[in-house]
Amino acid sequence: MNPIMTPTNILEQVQKACPDAHYEFINAQAFGGNKEIRKFVLHNGLTVLFLRDEAAPLFAYHTWMRVGSRHEKEGRTGIAHLFEHLMFKATKNHGEGEFDRLMERRGAQTNAATWVDWTYYHEVLPASGDNLEFVIQMESERMANLILNSDQLESEREVVKNERLYRVDDDPDGTMFEVLYKLALPDYPYGWPTIGWMKDIEAISLDDCMEFYRRYYSPNNAVVVLVGDVDPVESLSLIARYYGHLEAQDIPVETVPELPRIDDLRRKEMKLAISQERMIMCWIGPGLHDPDLMALDVAMEILFGGDSSRIHRRLVVDTEMASSVGGWATHFEYPGLMEISVSMKPGRAAEEAEEAILEExxxxxxxxxxxxxxxxxxxxxxxxxxxxxxTANARAGKLGHYEITVGDYRKFMENALNIRKVTAADVHRVAQRIFKPDGRAVVVARPAGGGE
Structure with a gap:
């Protein structure tokens, strides 16, 4: 990047190109060599993270919304994910299906996802012609001018119901994890599935969707992440031109949930269409704001990371009781779960693995x-x-995730450095905090008869 292009220089030029634009420069973070991630906030609250990267002639454009399944109300679970589908429908200036057709015509890679803490949309295109302006115009258009009707809602409702059947109801792992979360986190915003309960998906109305759109899809609830071979002045000027007229909205104040606890052994057994027994179990784990999460990640790597890790070696290599085993800590904004999943070999019982895991x-x-x-x-x-x-897309994803969940994209780079500082004493202390034998939830699935 040209060293004379300081944030002040950039904003002075943006002001000349777009007099109505009023940005505030927030901070910057060095990123490899002479690159720098810069954070700006537009006058209506839209956050912009910009990283110029000339390694490849393309750019990734992400739009992250501060709304996920944890923000849903009882009886309307799944609306965040359903609304992600609806965002690809018609807008004031583009007919239904036109978004995908126009993106495909330009060779764009597009996708979207909804999770517990966020929803995001992304595009990756060549950094040539008017591709940048096109993407900015299209994304701002659907943030401001989405048009929905009952037919569109019913069409996407059926898509989501079928997705739920495929991913949860007809999938043993999906079924088990849904049961585990409900068992471990009742009355907690991570306890219901992101895809929603089927009865709630069926109950979502058009008015519910429009209210959700007005409430959460506003510039002051969004983060735009732009990474790639694009000019900062042009980029910020275009974002200001297409988003600057959007008005900030009153975002509902979220009540921070009471920290979850598992003080007893919670257990559920199921009969599923599987050929061998499976088991998943969990403990309450730290959230992204908790410095102990890094130490827990290291602990999980020691226990499950690769063929020579303690638990993989014991269950899969030495005793051959399991065909696979894995463990991980969720990286949610609020405290979530530390999870373990194991699939047994023929003739071996899940309780064998449970005993061995608890010993380790x-x-x-x-x-x-x-x-x-x-x-x-x-x-x-x-x-x-x-x-x-x-890749530019992967970088944009990490920056967006941390900006949304922690409130600071720099936390990702901080974590990368702090992982080196984790000591054996840290791992030991976190193990003593988390791994309580009776403070856990367990779901065991046994074959219902016949194969999968």
């Missing part, structure tokens, strides 16, 4: 990991963090 967790509670284990786990986890930054 107890060993970590009793003593800190060795220096060799700690170094390997830190290196593996740090490598995976940086591997997630290999």
């Amino acid at each position: 967790l107890a060993a970590m509670v009793d003593a800190p990991p060795s220096d060799a284990e700690l170094t390997k786990a830190r290196n593996q986890f740090e490598s995976s963090l940086y591997h997630a930054l290999t």
Whole structure:
């Protein structure tokens, strides 16, 4: 990047190109070599994260909304995900299906996703012609001028119901994890499925959708992330031109949920269309604001990260009781779960794996990991963090996720550095905090008869 293009220089030129634009420069973060991530906020509250990267002649454009399944109301679960589908329908200036057709015509890669803390939409296009202006115009158009009717709602409702059948009702893993979350997190905003309960999906009305749109799809509830071979002055000027007229809205004040607890052993057994037994279990884990999350990630790497990890080696390699086993901590804004999933070999019972896993967790509670284990786990986890930054689209995704969930995109880079600071004592302390044998939830699935 040209060193004379300071944020002040950029905003002075943006002001000349777009006199009605009023940005505030918030902060910057160095990013490899002479690159720099910069954060701006437009006068209507729209946050813009910009990273110029000339490594490839393309750009990634992400729109992140601060709304996910945790913001839903009882009886209307699934509306965030359903509305993600509806955002591809008609707008004031573009007919139904035109968004996808126009994007495809330009060779764009497009997608969207909804999760517990957020919803996002992204495009990746060549950095040539008027592609940048086109994407900005299209995304601002559907933030401001979405048009919905009953036929569109019913069409997408059927799509989502079929998606639920495929991903949850007819999928053993989907069914088990839905049961686990309800068992572990009752009356907690992460306890219901992002796709929603079927009865709620069927109950969502057109008025519900329009109210959801007005409430959450506003510039002051959005983060635009732009990464790629594009000019900062042109980019910020175009964003101001197409988003600047949108008015900020009153966003509902969210009540921070009471921290979840599992003080007893919660267990549920199921009969499913599977050929071998499966088990998942969980403990309450820290949220993204909790510094202990880094130490828990290292602990999970020691226990489950690769063929030589403690639990994988014991269950899959040495005893051959399981065909696969994995464990991870959720990276949610609020406290979530530390999860373990295991699939048994023929003739082996889930309780065998449960006993072995609890023994390995107890060993970590009793003593800190060795220096060799700690170094390997830190290196593996740090490598995976940086591997997630290999493309413009991946970089935009990480920046958007951390800006939405933690409120600061810089936290991602901070975590990458802090992983090196995790000590054996940190891992030991977090294991003692989390791995309580009776403070967990367990779901066991056994074959209902016949294969999958």
